[in-house]
Amino acid sequence: MTRRDEIIKQAGLLFSLxxxxxxxxxxxxxxxxxxxxxLYNHLPxxxxxxxxxxxxxxxxxxxxxxDVNQNPSFSTRQKLSEIIQQHIDLSxxxxxxxxxxxxxxxxxxxxxxxxFKAKRFTYEQELREIIKNGIQEQSIxxxxxxxxxxxxxxxxxxxxxxxxxxxxxxxxxxxxxLETILLYGIIRQNKS
Amino acid sequence: MTRRDEIIKQAGLLFSLxxxxxxxxxxxxxxxxxxxxxLYNHLPxxxxxxxxxxxxxxxxxxxxxxDVNQNPSFSTRQKLSEIIQQHIDLSxxxxxxxxxxxxxxxxxxxxxxxxFKAKRFTYEQELREIIKNGIQEQSIxxxxxxxxxxxxxxxxxxxxxxxxxxxxxxxxxxxxxLETILLYGIIRQNKS
DNA sequence: GTCTATAACCTGATAGAC
DNA sequence: GTCTATCAGGTTATAGAC
Numbered sequence: 001m002t003r004r005d006e007i008i009k010q011a012g013l014l015f016s017l018x019x020x021x022x023x024x025x026x027x028x029x030x031x032x033x034x035x036x037x038x039l040y041n042h043l044p045x046x047x048x049x050x051x052x053x054x055x056x057x058x059x060x061x062x063x064x065x066x067d068v069n070q071n072p073s074f075s076t077r078q079k080l081s082e083i084i085q086q087h088i089d090l091s092x093x094x095x096x097x098x099x100x101x102x103x104x105x106x107x108x109x110x111x112x113x114x115x116f117k118a119k120r121f122t123y124e125q126e127l128r129e130i131i132k133n134g135i136q137e138q139s140i141x142x143x144x145x146x147x148x149x150x151x152x153x154x155x156x157x158x159x160x161x162x163x164x165x166x167x168x169x170x171x172x173x174x175x176x177x178l179e180t181i182l183l184y185g186i187i188r189q190n191k192s
Numbered sequence: 193m194t195r196r197d198e199i200i201k202q203a204g205l206l207f208s209l210x211x212x213x214x215x216x217x218x219x220x221x222x223x224x225x226x227x228x229x230x231l232y233n234h235l236p237x238x239x240x241x242x243x244x245x246x247x248x249x250x251x252x253x254x255x256x257x258x259d260v261n262q263n264p265s266f267s268t269r270q271k272l273s274e275i276i277q278q279h280i281d282l283s284x285x286x287x288x289x290x291x292x293x294x295x296x297x298x299x300x301x302x303x304x305x306x307x308f309k310a311k312r313f314t315y316e317q318e319l320r321e322i323i324k325n326g327i328q329e330q331s332i333x334x335x336x337x338x339x340x341x342x343x344x345x346x347x348x349x350x351x352x353x354x355x356x357x358x359x360x361x362x363x364x365x366x367x368x369x370l371e372t373i374l375l376y377g378i379i380r381q382n383k384s
Numbered sequence: 385g386t387c388t389a390t391a392a393c394c395t396g397a398t399a400g401a402c
Numbered sequence: 403g404t405c406t407a408t409c410a411g412g413t414t415a416t417a418g419a420c
Contacts, residue, residue, distance in 0.1 A: 195385085226385085226386065226387090227386070227387060227388085229386080229387070229388080229389095230385065230386045230387070233385055233386075234385090
C-alpha cells in the first residue's frame with residue numbers, strides 16, 4: 001500500500017466517524033503520523049481525498065451491477081440475488097467507504113459532484129431496468145417500480161450501519177435471510 | 193412561531209442540506225436576517241439548536257411507537273401498518289428534521305448524545321418486540337428478528353430521501369405499495 | 385433584541401529549508 | 403518526502419453600547 005493509499009484509508013475512517021467537514025487535514029495527518037503540510041506531497045487537496053473514496057467505490061458498484069445485468073444466463077431473481085450479495089460483501093469489507101459514499105458525497109464540488117451523480121443515476125437505472133423487466137415477465141409483483149427500487153435500495157445502501165454487529169449469523173445465513181425478507185416479505189401466508 | 197422556533201427551523205434546513213459542521217452561525221443568522229451574535233439571545237449555542245431538532249423528533253417517533261405497541265386492539269399487522277404510516281407522514285411533513293435526525297446526531301455531545309442514543313434504543317426495542325411477538329404467534333416468518341428489524345427500519349428511516357419525488361402517487365397509494373412490498377415482498381408467487 | 389467589535393482559536397493551503 | 407513557519411481567512415462565543 002502506497003503512502004497515498006494509506007492517507008486515503010485513514011481519511012475515510014475519520015470521514016465516516018465525524019463527517020467530512022468535521023475532519024481537518026491536521027486530523028488526517030496525525031492519523032498517518034506526519035505533519036499536515038506533508039499530505040500535500042501525496043494529494044493536491046482535501047477534496048481530492050473525498051473524490052478518491054467516493055468515485056472509486058461508486059465505480060465498483062456500477063461496474064458490478066452492469067456486469068450482472070448484462071449476463072444473459074441470469075434470471076431476474078438471480079440478478080437481484082447477486083446485487084444483494086455485492087452490497088453485503090462491500091458493507092462488510094469496506095464499511096467506512098460505504099458510509100462516506102452514502103453520506104459525504106454532498107461535500108463534493110464541481111466536476112466530481114457531477115461524476116458522482118451520473119454514477120448514482122446509472123446504478124439506479126440498471127436496477128430500475130431489472131425491476132421493470134421482472135414486472136413485465138410477471139416474476140415481480142405489479143407495484144410501482146420506483147417504490148420497489150427505493151425500498152430495496154434503502155436497505156442495501158444502509159447495510160453498513162448494522163451488518164458488522166450481526167455476528168450471531170454467518171454471512172451465508174445473513175444473505176439467505178435478507179434475500180427472503182426483501183424478496184418474499186415477512187408476513188407468513190396462510191396455506192389453507 | 194417564536195423567533196427561537198424560526199431559528200431552529202432555518203438551521204434544520206441548512207443542516208439537512210450541508211451538514212451540521214459545514215453550517216456556521218453566520219449562515220443561520222443570514223437565513224433569519226439578523227447578525228450571528230443576536231442568535232445567542234435566543235439560544236445558548238449551536239449545539240443547542242441541533243439538540244432541539246434531534247431530540248424533539250426522536251421523542252415524536254418514540255411516543256408514537258409506544259402508543260401503537262401498547263394498544264391492545266391492534267394486531268401485529270396493524271401495528272406495522274401504523275408505524276409505516278407514521279414514517280411516511282413525518283418524512284413528507286418534516287423531511288429536513290428527519291434528515292438531521294438520521295445523519296447529524298453524531299455531532300451531539302455529552303448528555304444530549306446519551307439521550308438520543310437511549311431514545312433510538314427504545315424505538316428499536318419497541319419494534320423488536322412487535323416483530324418477536326409476530327414470529328411467536330406465527331404471523332411473521334421465522335427469520336432472524338434483527339435482520340427483519342433493520343431491513344424494515346432502513347427503508348423507513350430513509351424515506352425522506354425519495355418520497356417527496358414520488359408525486360405520481362397519492363400518499364394512500366404510496367402507503368399501500370410500500371406496505372405490500374415491505375410485508376409481502378416483491379416476488380410474485382406461482383399460484384399453481 | 386439587535387448591533388459592532390473582538391477574543392481565542394481553527395481552517396486549507398503554500399513557501400522554502402533540509 | 404517531511405519538516406517549520408506562515409498566510410489569509412473562517413470558527414464559536416462574549417462584552418458592552420444602544
